[in-house]
Amino acid sequence: MAAVQETIDRVKGIDVDQYRYGFETQIESEKAPKGLSEDTIRFISAKKNEPAWMLEWRLEAYRRWLTMTEPTWARVGYPKIDYQDLYYYSAPKPKKKVASLDEIDPEILKTYEKLGIPLREVELLEGVERPSAAVETEDGEAAAPRTKIAVDAVFDSVSVATTFKEELKKAGVIFMPISEALREHPDLVQKYLGTVVPTTDNYFATLNSAVFSDGSFVYIPPGVRCPMELSTYFRINERNTGQFERTLIIADKGAYVSYLEGCTAPQRDENQLHAAVVELVALDDAEIKYSTVQNWYPGNSEGVGGIYNFVTKRGDCRGANSKISWTQVETGSAITWKYPSCILRGDNSSGEFYSIAISNGFQQVDSGTKMIHLGKNTSSRIISKGIAAGKSQNTYRGLVSAHRKASGARNFTACDSLLIGDKCGAHTVPYIEAKNSSAVFEHEATTSKISEDVLFYCIQRGLSQEEAVGLVVNGFVKDVLQQLPMEFAVEAQKLISISLEGSVG
Amino acid sequence: MTALLEIKGLHAEIAGGRKIIQGLDLTVNKGEIHAIMGPNGAGKSTLSYVLAGKPGYEITAGEVYLNGEDLLAMEADERAAKGVFLAFQYPLEIPGVATLTFLRAAFNAQRKARGEEELSSPDLIKRVREIAKTLNIDADMLKRPLNVGFSGGEKKRNETLQMALLQPSLCVLDETDSGLDIDALKVVANGVNALRSAERGMIVITHYQRLLDYIVPDIVHVFAAGRIVRTGGADLARELEATGYAQYQSEAA
Numbered sequence: 145m146a147a148v149q150e151t152i153d154r155v156k157g158i159d160v161d162q163y164r165y166g167f168e169t170q171i172e173s174e175k176a177p178k179g180l181s182e183d184t185i186r187f188i189s190a191k192k193n194e195p196a197w198m199l200e201w202r203l204e205a206y207r208r209w210l211t212m213t214e215p216t217w218a219r220v221g222y223p224k225i226d227y228q229d230l231y232y233y234s235a236p237k238p239k240k241k242v243a244s245l246d247e248i249d250p251e252i253l254k255t256y257e258k259l260g261i262p263l264r265e266v267e268l269l270e271g272v273e274r275p276s277a278a279v280e281t282e283d284g285e286a287a288a289p290r291t292k293i294a295v296d297a298v299f300d301s302v303s304v305a306t307t308f309k310e311e312l313k314k315a316g317v318i319f320m321p322i323s324e325a326l327r328e329h330p331d332l333v334q335k336y337l338g339t340v341v342p343t344t345d346n347y348f349a350t351l352n353s354a355v356f357s358d359g360s361f362v363y364i365p366p367g368v369r370c371p372m373e374l375s376t377y378f379r380i381n382e383r384n385t386g387q388f389e390r391t392l393i394i395a396d397k398g399a400y401v402s403y404l405e406g407c408t409a410p411q412r413d414e415n416q417l418h419a420a421v422v423e424l425v426a427l428d429d430a431e432i433k434y435s436t437v438q439n440w441y442p443g444n445s446e447g448v449g450g451i452y453n454f455v456t457k458r459g460d461c462r463g464a465n466s467k468i469s470w471t472q473v474e475t476g477s478a479i480t481w482k483y484p485s486c487i488l489r490g491d492n493s494s495g496e497f498y499s500i501a502i503s504n505g506f507q508q509v510d511s512g513t514k515m516i517h518l519g520k521n522t523s524s525r526i527i528s529k530g531i532a533a534g535k536s537q538n539t540y541r542g543l544v545s546a547h548r549k550a551s552g553a554r555n556f557t558a559c560d561s562l563l564i565g566d567k568c569g570a571h572t573v574p575y576i577e578a579k580n581s582s583a584v585f586e587h588e589a590t591t592s593k594i595s596e597d598v599l600f601y602c603i604q605r606g607l608s609q610e611e612a613v614g615l616v617v618n619g620f621v622k623d624v625l626q627q628l629p630m631e632f633a634v635e636a637q638k639l640i641s642i643s644l645e646g647s648v649g
Numbered sequence: 650m651t652a653l654l655e656i657k658g659l660h661a662e663i664a665g666g667r668k669i670i671q672g673l674d675l676t677v678n679k680g681e682i683h684a685i686m687g688p689n690g691a692g693k694s695t696l697s698y699v700l701a702g703k704p705g706y707e708i709t710a711g712e713v714y715l716n717g718e719d720l721l722a723m724e725a726d727e728r729a730a731k732g733v734f735l736a737f738q739y740p741l742e743i744p745g746v747a748t749l750t751f752l753r754a755a756f757n758a759q760r761k762a763r764g765e766e767e768l769s770s771p772d773l774i775k776r777v778r779e780i781a782k783t784l785n786i787d788a789d790m791l792k793r794p795l796n797v798g799f800s801g802g803e804k805k806r807n808e809t810l811q812m813a814l815l816q817p818s819l820c821v822l823d824e825t826d827s828g829l830d831i832d833a834l835k836v837v838a839n840g841v842n843a844l845r846s847a848e849r850g851m852i853v854i855t856h857y858q859r860l861l862d863y864i865v866p867d868i869v870h871v872f873a874a875g876r877i878v879r880t881g882g883a884d885l886a887r888e889l890e891a892t893g894y895a896q897y898q899s900e901a902a
């Protein structure tokens with residue numbers, strides 16, 4: 145069929161360089177000496193004025209890491225990483241101690257402005273201009289309620305700004321860079337850090353434990369519903385620099401928080417390592433909703449450059465009736481290795497995982513989730529939508545497990561894959577273990593190819609080839625998009641169309 | 650009368666080399682409705698795809714002009730923006746995309762292509778609802794994913810809705826009567842008739858006379874083995890109903 149041939153030709157000529165966030169910010173930075181050693185870790189810890197126990201914690205992780213080997217079980221391939229050829233700490237050089245936004249390096253402010261991240265509270269208070277292509281409610285009418293979002297902006301290794309701090313403080317919510325929390329709330333951090341993802345967990349998490357430089361810390365006190373969405377925006381700017389952020393979110397009894405995470409990086413020929421750890425703790429009756437729009441630089445059309453995104457994200461439903469929900473839209477990175485998981489420890493707790501993973505060009509995605517049912521009457525739900533285009537490989541890897549005492553465990557899993565063109569691959573690797581006879585697990589999976597007839601139908605109505613693909617794909621991922629907070633959903637919808645540009649002929 | 654569509658000596662084959670259209674000449678003037686009737690496999694649907702620019706067909710000879718412009722040189726979406734509309738025999742399903750969302754995307758894509766301003770959502774919704782009412786389409790159907798789980802009648806009413814919204818200059822209706830009961834047929838026919846105008850031309854492709862009782866054509870063509878073998882007025886359709894296509898098939902062969 146000519147249509148298919150044309151698609152193949154176009155895919156061959158595909159250009160992933162549609163990346164809009166590939167610019168670099170020219171600022172002076174302060175770096176740790178290249179390479180990894182106990183000295184590097186001491187340097188980072190000293191830079192952060194950390195308590196002594198924190199340094200010990202890091203060193204212990206480092207020593208452990210030296211005995212570990214890099215995992216190879218994921219369906220991804222990449223040249224060996226030289227861990228001595230990286231910088232582990234890079235911070236924009238401060239002119240003096242920053243007391244307000246006006247004193248932040250204007251180049252950094254400009255960076256966030258270009259990225260569309262509001263660091264000035266006033267802009268949000270007055271209401272930011274809404275994009276016209278707002279996500280539709282059921283009858284297609286655009287609805288965009290005005291909401292406030294508090295932002296923590298992490299630039300390379302440090303947090304450069306956190307907004308709405310005062311307002312949050314009034315509600316009793318702690319939202320600050322983790323480096324600051326280590327100084328201001330050391331007991332809280334010490335109590336929870338590493339309790340969900342222990343320092344010994346896995347190669348990349350252990351490395352992170354040794355060298356993490358910043359990230360966000362959130363604590364919601366008992367019974368408090370966080371008055372606004374919290375968000376962290378990660379930006380890797382510096383060359384040859386690994387980003388190792390650490391996020392810790394605790395929702396105390398009966399608390400609720402919705403947290404958003406966004407990421408971008410400049411376009412570079414060499415690969416950059418991003419090994420983050422995110423830990424969530426939900427106590428009795430608490431709920432945490434964690435959303436990610438990951439748009440790290442994916443590399444160019446020849447597969448050169450891009451971020452290696454090796455991330456450990458895990459939530460612990462520690463209390464009864466607690467709930468943790470992960471929603472992710474993954475469009476970036478050369479390689480993604482990431483399995484946001486829930487440990488359903490508390491009785492009646494529930495976990496959710498909603499994912500859209502799009503790969504194009506030479507991207508490799510190995511992503512999924514783990515739902516570990518430990519408590520009684522726990523439930524989990526997994527909706528995964530994988531879209532592969534170009535020459536990319538897209539794998540869903542998931543584990544659903546019910547332990548002996550987890551009576552009444554329930555899981556529903558639906559994994560759908562959509563293929564665009566015939567040079568890409570979609571793979572589904574589900575692991576299901578039920579050690580309790582009362583567990584009820586359901587698993588559904590589909591793989592389909594985007595149909596040339598459907599595309600022609602759209603094009604006959606006047607849509608361009610790319611608009612048609614964008615429309616069909618957005619329909620395919622709708623169930624997941626609906627889980628995102630409004631502002632993010634709009635952004636994600638646009639991002640999906642952009643990342644598929646040039647994927648069909 | 651001005652020629653809206655001119656097809657001259659058209660030959661087309663399906664990828665793989667099977668000849669489908671073999672020397673077609675046809676002129677549709679503004680304001681005219683032409684019916685194309687013929688047996689299965691005569692190439693009627695292929696003609697509609699070739700006009701709309703569906704990939705997978707090769708034009709080996711001939712020319713096609715829409716309002717004097719070379720239609721075959723245009724991409725399919727360009728043709729749509731120029732006013733070519735194909736009502737599909739089997740409209741396709743798009744899961745997760747609300748009908749209204751699809752209508753807006755199509756409407757604004759065509760406007761953009763013509764360098765016109767896009768219509769705001771509230772104005773568009775108003776316009777869609779007005780047309781929907783005349784086709785017995787309720788608000789609920791507009792919210793449902795496009796064609797997913799629609800009955801045959803709903804699909805064809807939806808095609809008519811799209812046609813009325815997009816206001817094309819050339820409507821090609823491919824077997825619009827298939828899958829319709831008599832009540833649905835009347836609703837769709839009324840919708841199509843409402844679009845009859847001095848500025849618009851239509852090609853109605855059908856096997857049966859039945860549809861033409863409701864959409865009365867100006868000219869009827871018998872299409873067999875890839876070309877027109879006979880042309881007449883509306884009464885030719887009734888004659889065919891009585892005599893069948895057998896004689897033309899042997900004639901063409």
